Amino acid sequence: MQGFINRDALATTISSHKATFYSRSRKQLWIKGETSSNFINVHDIFLDCDRDSIIYLGKPDGPTCHTGAETCYFSSVSSIVENSQAENDILAMTTLYSLESTIAERKAEIERKTETKASWTKKLLLDEKLLCSKVREEADELCRTLEDNEDKSRAASEMADVLYHSMVLLALKDVKMEDVLELLRKRFSKSGIEEKNSRKS
Numbered sequence: 001m002q003g004f005i006n007r008d009a010l011a012t013t014i015s016s017h018k019a020t021f022y023s024r025s026r027k028q029l030w031i032k033g034e035t036s037s038n039f040i041n042v043h044d045i046f047l048d049c050d051r052d053s054i055i056y057l058g059k060p061d062g063p064t065c066h067t068g069a070e071t072c073y074f075s076s077v078s079s080i081v082e083n084s085q086a087e088n089d090i091l092a093m094t095t096l097y098s099l100e101s102t103i104a105e106r107k108a109e110i111e112r113k114t115e116t117k118a119s120w121t122k123k124l125l126l127d128e129k130l131l132c133s134k135v136r137e138e139a140d141e142l143c144r145t146l147e148d149n150e151d152k153s154r155a156a157s158e159m160a161d162v163l164y165h166s167m168v169l170l171a172l173k174d175v176k177m178e179d180v181l182e183l184l185r186k187r188f189s190k191s192g193i194e195e196k197n198s199r200k201s
């Protein structure tokens with residue numbers, strides 16, 4: 001990520017070891033992670049040759065970009081120009097990670113016991129029975145789009161509901177989306193039939 005700093009932001013970073021920036025629009029310091037809990041723990045700071053640019057070298061607690069992506073620099077110009085499919089793939093991943101990050105934020109708010117506005121995610125996180133009934137209900141609604149020959153947009157909408165509610169369940173189980181995606185990638189080279197036949201009975 002990239003941000004503006006002033007002397008105070010730099011001094012705060014040096015003393016707190018949390019990457020701190022200066023918002024020119026809000027005219028105030030801001031600590032990366034103060035709302036998302038995705039702080040950047042700064043180990044070293046480098047000045048460039050003419051001292052008008054600074055690098056904070058640090059270990060992030062979570063995704064650095066506000067979209068939930070690991071880095072803000074996830075859009076390769078060549079892939080945009082040459083391959084809009086690659087760009088769509090990145091967008092899909094970014095959407096999932098961003099949603100995962102929002103759900104994690106809601107979970108952290110519950111743990112911090114902070115008073116915040118009403119949230120469906122928090123309601124689900126606090127009520128296992130409701131959450132499981134929603135996951136089952138949304139999966140059933142998705143099936144019905146096929147059985148009842150509903151249109152494509154309805155199927156997409158039901159799948160969005162399945163994904164969101166399932167991701168809330170994963171957050172409660174402390175399972176990262178990346179763990180799920182890694183499992184899917186490992187299955188790329190094997191047919192489901194082969195995999196089932198290879199299971200020990």
Ligand SMILES: N=c1c2ncn([C@@H]3O[C@H](COP(=O)(O)OP(=O)(O)OP(=O)(O)O)[C@@H](O)[C@H]3O)c2ncn1[C@@H]1O[C@H](COP(=O)(O)O)[C@@H](O)[C@H]1O
Pocket residue numbers: 099102106118119120121122160161164
């Ligand atoms: N993606 C979702 C999302 N998808 C569905 N829902 C909510 O899930 C609830 C149940 O959805 P349903 O469609 O099943 O509602 P229903 O009343 O059963 O209606 P039908 O199924 O009968 O049509 C509704 O309140 C929806 O608004 C969601 N709520 C939140 N999110 C994401 O989570 C973020 C945080 O939300 P809050 O935790 O509420 O702040 C949001 O910004 C979104 O990014």
